[in-house]
Amino acid sequence: MDWSRAKSALIVAFLVLDLFLGWQVRNRVVGMEPGSDLTVADVRSVQAKIEAGGVRVECPLPRSRPSLSYLVVRPGTAVLRDTQARLLGAEDSPGGLATLLDNGVLIYTREVGSHAGAMPKNDAIGAARAFVERFAGRPMDLEFDYAVALGEAWLINFCSKFDGKPVFDSYARVLVRGAEVAEARFSWFEPVGYSQQRRSVVASTDAVMAAVAELGGGARGQSVAGVSLGYHSEPYDAKQWESVPVWRVLFGSGQAVYVNAHTGEVERPERPGR
Amino acid sequence: MRIPEPFATVSLVVLVGLSLAMSGWLLMGVPGTAPSSDQPFTLEVAEKPNVDMQSVLGPSRIVLHFGENRHTVVLRGSADYRTLWGGGLLQRAALGRVSGPPREVPVNIKAIRSEAGGIELLYPVKVPVSYLVRLWTGYAWTGGQDFLTDRVVLSVAGDPAAFAYSCDHEKFFRLDVTPVPKEAAELASHLKYMSGGSHPRWVQAPAEINGVAVAEGILLPQSGYAVPALxxxxxxxxxxxxxxxxxxxxxxxxxxxxxxxxxxxxxxxxxxxxxxxxxxxxxxxxxxxxxxxxxxxxxxxxxxxxxxxxxxxxxxxxxxxxxxxxxxxxxxxxxxxxxxxxxxxxxxxxxxxxxxxxxxxxxxxxxxxxxxxPVNLSRPMMSPEKALDILSRHWATVFPEGVKRSVKDIQIGYWSLPAGETQDVMKPVWVIESESGLKGFVDAESGAVWGEERTGP
Structure with missing residues (x-):
C-alpha cells in the first residue's frame, strides 16, 4: 500500500471536514458578535410594510446592530430620598407633596393656579429641565428623552444614560401645566456593571414589527415617534437585578413598548415563586 | 507535488485534532451560543436515569410478628430492610408468584399478627395493587379488579397468602402466592434469627390510650426507644x-x-x-x-x-x-x-x-x-402515649366540632421546615393519623404540635 498517497488523501479529506466544521462553529459564534447593519433598502421595505398597516413611521429606524451585555442595576432609593428632601425642604422648595413609594418611584404633586393654555414645547422642556436639574441633579444626570402634548400640558421625559445607552427605568417625568410644574415622577436605578456575554441585538425593524403587533388593532392610526436601544427591566424589591438590552418603540401617544433586543420578544412583567 | 513525509504526518495529526475539537464544541455547545431554551422540560428524556422503582415504592415499614406479642418494625434503610426487601428475599420467597384475581375471603388478620412468621408491609401512600404486583413479580397484572392499597399482610406459614387491604372497600383481599421453597426456607431462617436477636421490640398498642381509641394492629416501641435529632x-x-x-x-x-x-x-x-x-x-x-x-x-x-x-x-x-x-x-x-x-x-x-x-x-x-x-435530644424522647394525649387535647381545641377520636397509625419521623426557612436541627416527631385522615405531628422532645395535614386518596 502506498502510505504516502493514503496520507495525502486523508489530509485532503480532513481539510474539507475542518473547513465545514469551522463554518458551523463560526455560525454559532457569530451570534456573539455585532450583527450586520441593516441596509437602507431593508429599512425602507419594513417601513413600507408597517405603514401599509396604518401606522406612520415618523423617526429614522436605527440600522446598526451592536452586541450588548445585560446591565446589573440596584435600587437608587438613597438618591431618591435626597431628591424628596430637596423637594420638601429646600429654601426654594416649590411646596407640594413628595411621596416615595415601595416600588422605588418618587411621586411629586403640587397645586398650580389657573393657566391660559400650554406653553410652547421648547419652553416647557426648559421649565422641566430647570426643575429636574435643581431637584434631581447628579448622580441621576438625566437627559431629555421625549415630550408628549397632553391638552394644556406637556409631559416631558428625561432619562439617564450608562455608557451612552439610555437606562429607561431611571427617569424623571415632569408634567408642565401652563407655565408651572404640576407633577413629577422620579425613578432611579444605579448601574453596577455588566453581566453575561455580549450578544448582537435583533434588528430595530424586527422590534418595531413586534411592537406594532403587540398593540394589535390599537396601533392603527398611531405613529412610531422614536426607536432607541437601551436597558429596561421591571422594578423589583430586590438587592440588585439584571436589566436587559431592549429596543424601546415609542408611539406618538407616549405609549412605549419594550422589545427584548436579544430575543425579539416584547417584555412583559412576570415573576416566579411568589 | 509530493508532501514531505514528516510534514504530512504532523498536518494529519493537527487536522484530526482540530476536527475532534470542533465536533466537540458543536455537540456540547459553544459557550454562550446555545439555541433559545424557552421550553419546558419534556417528559421524554433521551437518556433515562436509573430509577429503582422497587426501592422507591417499597414498603416504608416491614412489621415482623414473632408470636407472644413480640414484634419488630424494620425501617427502610436498615440492614435488615436491605436483606429482606432490597436483596429481594421477601419478594422471591413470598411474592414472586402471584396467581389468580384477588378474592374477598374471610380472614383473621388478628391471628396472623399474633402468630410467629406473620409479616406486614406498610406503604407510605396508597398504590394500585396491580402496580405493586407488577413490581413484585416482574410481570403485568392480570388479576382483574384493581384497587388502592397501603398495607399488605403476608402469611408465610401453613397456607401461604398475601392479603392486600383495599382502601376503596375497607377490607382485605386475598392474593394467592406460591412461595419458592428454597427462598421461603431462607426467609424463615432469617426471621428466626431476628426473633432471637437484639432487635428493638415493639408491642401491640392498647385498644385505648387516654380515652382515644387505637386501631388494632398498631405497634408502639417499648420504653427506652429513642431517635436522635439531626x-x-x-x-x-x-x-x-x-x-x-x-x-x-x-x-x-x-x-x-x-x-x-x-x-x-x-x-x-x-x-x-x-x-x-x-x-x-x-x-x-x-x-x-x-x-x-x-x-x-x-x-x-x-x-x-x-x-x-x-x-x-x-x-x-x-x-x-x-x-x-x-x-x-x-x-x-x-x-x-x-x-x-x-x-x-x-x-x-x-x-x-x-x-x-x-x-x-x-x-x-x-x-x-x-x-x-445526629445529636442527642436535650431531654428523653417523649412516649407515644404522651404524644397522643397532647395531640388529642390539641385537636379538641382546634376542632371544637370534633375529630373522630380514634387513631389508625402512629409512627416516628422528622419535621422539616418549608423551603426558604433556615433549619439547623431536624427534630423527631410522632406522626399520629386519625381514622378521619387527619395527621398530627408532635415534637418528640418538646411536645409542641407542629401542624395538621388532612390527607386523602
Missing amino acids: EVRGEQTDPDAIVQKFFLDRSVVRRIDERDGAVIYMGGQQGLRIYPPGAIDYRCLLEPEKAPLLDYPTALEKALEFVAGHGGLPEGIHPADLAGRGRGMGLQEVRLSYCWRGYPVWGAEAPIVVGLSSQGVGLYVRNVRVVLA
Whole structure:
C-alpha cells in the first residue's frame, strides 16, 4: 500500500471536514458578535410594510446592530430620598407633596393656579429641565428623552444614560401645566456593571414589527415617534437585578413598548415563586 | 507535488485534532451560543436515569410478628430492610408468584399478627395493587379488579397468602402466592434469627390510650426507644451551577438578587428561585390542562426521572402524602419525601414536588436537608402515649366540632421546615393519623404540635 498517497488523501479529506466544521462553529459564534447593519433598502421595505398597516413611521429606524451585555442595576432609593428632601425642604422648595413609594418611584404633586393654555414645547422642556436639574441633579444626570402634548400640558421625559445607552427605568417625568410644574415622577436605578456575554441585538425593524403587533388593532392610526436601544427591566424589591438590552418603540401617544433586543420578544412583567 | 513525509504526518495529526475539537464544541455547545431554551422540560428524556422503582415504592415499614406479642418494625434503610426487601428475599420467597384475581375471603388478620412468621408491609401512600404486583413479580397484572392499597399482610406459614387491604372497600383481599421453597426456607431462617436477636421490640398498642381509641394492629416501641435529632443544612447551592440544569442558554436568562439572599433566574416562561438555605423552586408557565395526564405510577416514574436529573435522588426517596405547592396550576403533582435511616421526613409541605403536564414539567420544588450529624435530644424522647394525649387535647381545641377520636397509625419521623426557612436541627416527631385522615405531628422532645395535614386518596 502506498502510505504516502493514503496520507495525502486523508489530509485532503480532513481539510474539507475542518473547513465545514469551522463554518458551523463560526455560525454559532457569530451570534456573539455585532450583527450586520441593516441596509437602507431593508429599512425602507419594513417601513413600507408597517405603514401599509396604518401606522406612520415618523423617526429614522436605527440600522446598526451592536452586541450588548445585560446591565446589573440596584435600587437608587438613597438618591431618591435626597431628591424628596430637596423637594420638601429646600429654601426654594416649590411646596407640594413628595411621596416615595415601595416600588422605588418618587411621586411629586403640587397645586398650580389657573393657566391660559400650554406653553410652547421648547419652553416647557426648559421649565422641566430647570426643575429636574435643581431637584434631581447628579448622580441621576438625566437627559431629555421625549415630550408628549397632553391638552394644556406637556409631559416631558428625561432619562439617564450608562455608557451612552439610555437606562429607561431611571427617569424623571415632569408634567408642565401652563407655565408651572404640576407633577413629577422620579425613578432611579444605579448601574453596577455588566453581566453575561455580549450578544448582537435583533434588528430595530424586527422590534418595531413586534411592537406594532403587540398593540394589535390599537396601533392603527398611531405613529412610531422614536426607536432607541437601551436597558429596561421591571422594578423589583430586590438587592440588585439584571436589566436587559431592549429596543424601546415609542408611539406618538407616549405609549412605549419594550422589545427584548436579544430575543425579539416584547417584555412583559412576570415573576416566579411568589 | 509530493508532501514531505514528516510534514504530512504532523498536518494529519493537527487536522484530526482540530476536527475532534470542533465536533466537540458543536455537540456540547459553544459557550454562550446555545439555541433559545424557552421550553419546558419534556417528559421524554433521551437518556433515562436509573430509577429503582422497587426501592422507591417499597414498603416504608416491614412489621415482623414473632408470636407472644413480640414484634419488630424494620425501617427502610436498615440492614435488615436491605436483606429482606432490597436483596429481594421477601419478594422471591413470598411474592414472586402471584396467581389468580384477588378474592374477598374471610380472614383473621388478628391471628396472623399474633402468630410467629406473620409479616406486614406498610406503604407510605396508597398504590394500585396491580402496580405493586407488577413490581413484585416482574410481570403485568392480570388479576382483574384493581384497587388502592397501603398495607399488605403476608402469611408465610401453613397456607401461604398475601392479603392486600383495599382502601376503596375497607377490607382485605386475598392474593394467592406460591412461595419458592428454597427462598421461603431462607426467609424463615432469617426471621428466626431476628426473633432471637437484639432487635428493638415493639408491642401491640392498647385498644385505648387516654380515652382515644387505637386501631388494632398498631405497634408502639417499648420504653427506652429513642431517635436522635439531626444537625442539618440545606443542599449545596451554587446558583450558577444549578441554573445550568434548568436553562440551556444562560445568556437569555436574567438574574435577580433578592434582599433575603434568594436568587431568581428568569427566562421567557421559566423561572427559578434558589433560596439561601438551599431549596429551589422552578416554574414554567404551561397551557392549563383539564384532564389528568398520566396514571399515578407512570407520573411517579416521570417525576423521579426528572428529580434524578435535577439534583439527584435523595436517600430513601418515596411518595409522600403531604400538601404540595402550586395547587391549581393545572398540573399533575407528584409529591415526594426522603428518609434518614428509614425515618421519613415530614413537613407542612412535601420536600419535593414535581408538577407535570403533557407539555413537560411546570413545577419543581426541592427542599432537601443534608444530615451532618445526629445529636442527642436535650431531654428523653417523649412516649407515644404522651404524644397522643397532647395531640388529642390539641385537636379538641382546634376542632371544637370534633375529630373522630380514634387513631389508625402512629409512627416516628422528622419535621422539616418549608423551603426558604433556615433549619439547623431536624427534630423527631410522632406522626399520629386519625381514622378521619387527619395527621398530627408532635415534637418528640418538646411536645409542641407542629401542624395538621388532612390527607386523602
